[in-house]
Each structure stands twice: as structure tokens, then as C-alpha cells.
Amino acid sequence: MEPDFTSHPDDTRLEMYSMGKLGSDEAAAVEEHLLLCADCQVRLEEAETFIRTFRRVAPAIETPRPRSAGWRLGAIAAALVLASGLAWWGAQRGPEPPPVAVTLTALRGDPAGVAAGRHLRLVLDLTGLPAEHAYAVEIVSREGRAIWSGTLAAGRTEIETGKPLAAGRYFVRVASPRGDPLREFALRAE
Ligand SMILES: [Zn+2]
Structure with missing residues (x-):
């Protein structure tokens, strides 16, 4: 048996x-x-x-x-x-290190710098955007390749990314649930 x-x-x-x-x-x-x-x-x-x-x-x-x-x-x-x-x-x-918070502002000239290889908590400046029930947030490489995407609930401005970034330059894009681009932030991981 x-x-x-x-x-x-x-x-x-x-x-x-x-x-x-x-x-x-x-x-x-x-x-x-x-x-x-x-x-x-x-x-x-x-x-x-x-x-x-x-x-x-x-x-x-x-x-x-x-x-x-x-x-x-x-x-x-x-x-x-x-x-x-x-x-x-x-x-x-050991415990997973806590995500690093990075504040992204629309008016910033230089890309926001973050530590490569760490989980991130993006703090997004959504001032002045049309009210939506949620926003689509996406990280793309400088070449436009999708790296990570998530959904930000209405009334929230912070979102944790499940994916550490390799060193390089990125864009964080915020769009409406229908996919209309609303705002873009520059990000530099090093
Ligand atoms: Zn049993």
C-alpha cells in the first residue's frame, strides 16, 4: 500500500x-x-x-x-x-526591510532619487487631477517598458510597489481607470 x-x-x-x-x-x-x-x-x-x-x-x-x-x-x-x-x-x-517612501511632486525639476533594490512607497502629488474612483499607477523604464503597475484608491496618495527597482531612470505614470494619462513623475534609482 x-x-x-x-x-x-x-x-x-x-x-x-x-x-x-x-x-x-x-x-x-x-x-x-x-x-x-x-x-x-x-x-x-x-x-x-x-x-x-x-x-x-x-x-x-x-x-x-x-x-x-x-x-x-x-x-x-x-x-x-x-x-x-x-x-x-x-x-x-531577518525581517523584510520596510519600504522606502519617495515623494513625487509634479513641479519638481529633477527626478526624485530612490535606493535601488528596495521596496518603495510612492507618495504622489495628485493635486488638481480630475476626481476618479481610482487611479492607475504604473512605473515604466526610460524606454517605456512596463515595470510595475498598481491601483490607487480614491482619497489615497500613497501606494506600495511590490517590486524593487534596479538602478536606472524611470517614469511613474498616473492615469484614469479608462487609461487617460493624467500625470507623469520622473524617478531615479541608484
Ligand atoms: Zn490525519
Whole structure:
């Protein structure tokens, strides 16, 4: 039988596993599922508790096989190693640096400078633009190639770009939802 990571073994199967009544292939499949499924780990505990209780009343029943206790310790150890590994990995990666705010004004002569390779929060001067329910914001390269686009809700003037810019010159274009160009800002990443 193939290991099955998606379907939970039913109660009967768990009890049979606990009592060592499954064939080795079936037992291995249940164990592989148990490694990944916290719900079934709890169910196994309950099944074993039930069997122990039942055994006191009816001593003839077979005892849970010792290897299931060993398996639990192994699974807990594996989970701890995994958790500490993930914590270490998270610490190495560190938090994502916050986006750099860049204020773009329509009257500015020079392009606004930003740090290349950082996420940006564009602060846009939309003074005097016709009222729209939203604005389309686009970053294009100096050659006019689309780099990033987003939508700015009405009443907002700030938008975060999900894409860090490589060093170079860009234009930030603001358009109506119908695509009419409304304003353009120059941007320099370095
Ligand atoms: Zn399960």
C-alpha cells in the first residue's frame, strides 16, 4: 500500500495500528501519515488510552505494542528539530526591510532619487487631477517598458510597489481607470 498523506486512517485502523495488528506496509503508511498529521496523533493517543482502559476491564485484549510509544518520542524529537530549524532559518533571513517612501511632486525639476533594490512607497502629488474612483499607477523604464503597475484608491496618495527597482531612470505614470494619462513623475534609482 502506498503511503497516504491526504486521507486520515479511520478509528478502526488506528486501533489496529496501536495494537500491532496491521501488516508492516500498512503500519508504515499509517506512521507516515501520523508524522504529518497532528489531528491523527491526538486520535492515536485517544485510541491508546481507550485500549488501556478497556484492557483493565477485559485483560485478554492485546497490549499496545511498545514501538508506538517509541514512535511518538521520535516524532516529537523530529518536530522539535524541525521547529528549531525553522526558527533559525527565520532569524537568518531577518525581517523584510520596510519600504522606502519617495515623494513625487509634479513641479519638481529633477527626478526624485530612490535606493535601488528596495521596496518603495510612492507618495504622489495628485493635486488638481480630475476626481476618479481610482487611479492607475504604473512605473515604466526610460524606454517605456512596463515595470510595475498598481491601483490607487480614491482619497489615497500613497501606494506600495511590490517590486524593487534596479538602478536606472524611470517614469511613474498616473492615469484614469479608462487609461487617460493624467500625470507623469520622473524617478531615479541608484
Ligand atoms: Zn490525519
